[in-house]
Amino acid sequence: MTQQKVPIDQLCVGMFIEELDISYINSPFMRTKRKLQNKKEIALLKKAGVKLVTINTEKSDIDDKKDAEVETQEAILDSGNQVEEVVTKETNLFKERYQAAKKLQGQVTQVLDTIADDILNDGAVKQEAFAPIIKDSIKLIDHNNQSLLALLQAQRRNKHIQAHSFSVMSMAIGLADQLKLPDELIVALATAGLLHECGWNKLPLNLFLKGKSYTEKERDLANQHIPIIINILKNSPGINLAVLRIIIPHHSVFSSQESFDVATEKGVAQILAIANYYDASIHGIGEQQAKIPALAIRGLLEKGRQGYFQMELVTSFIKYIGIYPIGSAVRLSDNSLGVVVDSNKAKPTQPMIRIWYDSQGKNLNMPKKILPESEGLSVSEPVNPAIGNLDPFNLLHLDSE
Numbered sequence: 094m095t096q097q098k099v100p101i102d103q104l105c106v107g108m109f110i111e112e113l114d115i116s117y118i119n120s121p122f123m124r125t126k127r128k129l130q131n132k133k134e135i136a137l138l139k140k141a142g143v144k145l146v147t148i149n150t151e152k153s154d155i156d157d158k159k160d161a162e163v164e165t166q167e168a169i170l171d172s173g174n175q176v177e178e179v180v181t182k183e184t185n186l187f188k189e190r191y192q193a194a195k196k197l198q199g200q201v202t203q204v205l206d207t208i209a210d211d212i213l214n215d216g217a218v219k220q221e222a223f224a225p226i227i228k229d230s231i232k233l234i235d236h237n238n239q240s241l242l243a244l245l246q247a248q249r250r251n252k253h254i255q256a257h258s259f260s261v262m263s264m265a266i267g268l269a270d271q272l273k274l275p276d277e278l279i280v281a282l283a284t285a286g287l288l289h290e291c292g293w294n295k296l297p298l299n300l301f302l303k304g305k306s307y308t309e310k311e312r313d314l315a316n317q318h319i320p321i322i323i324n325i326l327k328n329s330p331g332i333n334l335a336v337l338r339i340i341i342p343h344h345s346v347f348s349s350q351e352s353f354d355v356a357t358e359k360g361v362a363q364i365l366a367i368a369n370y371y372d373a374s375i376h377g378i379g380e381q382q383a384k385i386p387a388l389a390i391r392g393l394l395e396k397g398r399q400g401y402f403q404m405e406l407v408t409s410f411i412k413y414i415g416i417y418p419i420g421s422a423v424r425l426s427d428n429s430l431g432v433v434v435d436s437n438k439a440k441p442t443q444p445m446i447r448i449w450y451d452s453q454g455k456n457l458n459m460p461k462k463i464l465p466e467s468e469g470l471s472v473s474e475p476v477n478p479a480i481g482n483l484d485p486f487n488l489l490h491l492d493s494e
Contacts (some may be wrong), residue, residue, distance in 0.1 A: 095149055097147070097150055104129065104131065105129070106132060106134075107129060108128070108129050108132055109127070109152035110128075110129065110146055110149075111147060111148060112123060114279070119141050120141060121138065122137075124396070128152070128154060130458060131179075154393070197229065197230060197233050197259075200229070201255065202252050205255040205393040206223060208222060208294075212292075212294045212295060213294060218325055219329070220330070221389065225288065226287070230263065230266060230283060230287075231270075231283055245260040245263060246386065246419060246491070249376060251300070253258065253376075253378070254293050254294070257290060257372055258290050259287075259465075260368075260376075261368045261372050263286075264280070264368040264410075264413075265285075265286045266279060268367075268410055268413045269364060274356050274360075278361050281333055281339060282339060282365060284336045285336045285483055288326065289322070289365065291322045292318035292321030295321055296314060296318055296431045303376065303380065304378065304381065304383060306380050312380075316344075317338065319343075319344065323340065339365055339366070341362075343369050345366070346469075363402060367407060369395055370393060370396065374389035375389045385475055385477045386414075386418040387417070390411055390414075393411070394397060406450075415433075417433045417444050417472060418436065419491070420432065420433060420491050422476050422478045423446065423472050423474065423476060424474050425471065425472060426472075427470055428452040429448050429470075430454075430476065430483070430484070431446040431448040431450075432446065432447050432449065432488075432491060433445070434491065442472060445463070446462070446463055447460050448462075448463060450488070456485075459473060476489075
C-alpha cells in the first residue's frame with residue numbers, strides 16, 4: 094500500500110504529500126504534490142486548516158517506511174473523529190472539485206472573450222489579461238486532475254473555441270506536471286494552450302466546427318489561424334517567445350525517429366499537439382469527426398505508430414487521461430451500462446463506474462457506484478450513447494448525477 098492518510102500532528106519532514114483535505118484555494122503551496130522539506134511547511138499546513146494528509150510512502154524519504162506505515166495506520170485508528178470527518182468530506186469531494194473546475198473554465202472563457210475582442214479590434218494580446226488565470230489554472234489542475242478530466246469530456250453547447258482552448262491547456266498542464274517538467278516550461282505551455290486557437294476569432298466559425306474533411310480552399314483558410322495568432326503575439330508586449338515556438342507546430346507532423354528531450358520547447362510543443370488532437374477528436378473540431386474517447390485514444394495510438402507523434406509521449410498521455418477516461422460510457426460483462434466516474438490507478442482497466450442501466454436495459458432509479466471487480470464484473474467495451482436506443486433517458490454522462 095503506497096498511499097496512507099496521516100493526521101496533521103503525525104506529519105514528518107521527508108513525507109511526500111499526494112493530497113490535502115482542504116480546497117486548493119486554501120493551500121499554502123502552488124503544488125500539492127511535494128516532499129516536505131522542513132517543519133515550517135508543516136506549520137503552514139496546520140495554519141491552512143489541514144487535518145489529514147494523504148502521503149505516498151514509496152516516495153517519502155523517511156528512515157523506515159514499513160514502521161512509518163504501521164505508525165500511520167495506528168495513528169488513523171487513534172484519530173477516529175478525524176477520519177470520520179474526512180470520509181464525509183471525500184463523499185462530496187469530487188462534486189466540490191468539479192464545481193471548482195467549472196468555475197475556472199468560466200473564468201478562462203471570460204479571459205478568452207476579452208482577448209477575442211482585442212483581436213477583432215486589431216489590438217495586441219495583453220499579458221496582464223491572462224497571466225493571473227495561467228497561475229490559477231496550474232494550481233487548480235495540480236489539485237483537481239480527476240474532476241477536471243471529467244469536465245473536459247462534457248458536452249459543449251456554446252463557446253466552442255474557448256472550451257477547446259481550456260481543455261487543451263488543462264490536459265497539457267496535467268501531463269506536463271505528471272512528467273515533472275520545469276515550472277517555466279509549464280507556464281509557457283499553459284500560455285500556448287490558452288492562446289493557440291485565438292486566430293480563429295478572425296475566421297469563419299463554421300470551419301472550426303465542421304467535423305469532416307475540408308475542401309482545399311477551406312483547408313488553406315483554416316490553416317491561417319496559426320499565422321494570425323503568431324503575428325498578433327509578435328506584436329504583443331511581454332509575450333515569451335517560447336510561447337510562439339510551442340504554438341507554431343501544434344498541427345505539424347512530428348518525426349518519431351527524431352530523439353528529443355521532453356523537457357524542452359520541442360517536447361512541450363508535442364504535448365500541446367497531442368492534447369489538441371485528442372480534444373478535437375472527441376468534440377468534432379476542424380476536420381475531425383466527433384468520436385467516443387476510446388476511439389479517440391485508438392486514433393492517437395495509430396498516429397503514434399505512424400510517426401505523427403512520439404510514441405512515448407502518446408503512452409504517457411493515455412496513462413494520464415486513463416484507458417477509460419472519466420465520462421466514458423461503458424458496457425460491463427453482465428450487459429449493464431454505466432459511466433466512468435473515477436480512475437483506478439492500481440488497475441486502469443477497472444475504473445469506478447456509476448451503473449445507470451441493469452443487465453436487462455432497465456434504468457435504475459437509484460444508480461449504484463461500483464468497482465466492477467468487487468462485484469465479479471469487468472468492463473466489456475466502451476459504448477456510444479448516441480447510437481440507437483442505448484441511452485433512452487440520457488443518463489450515460491457525468492451531468493446526469
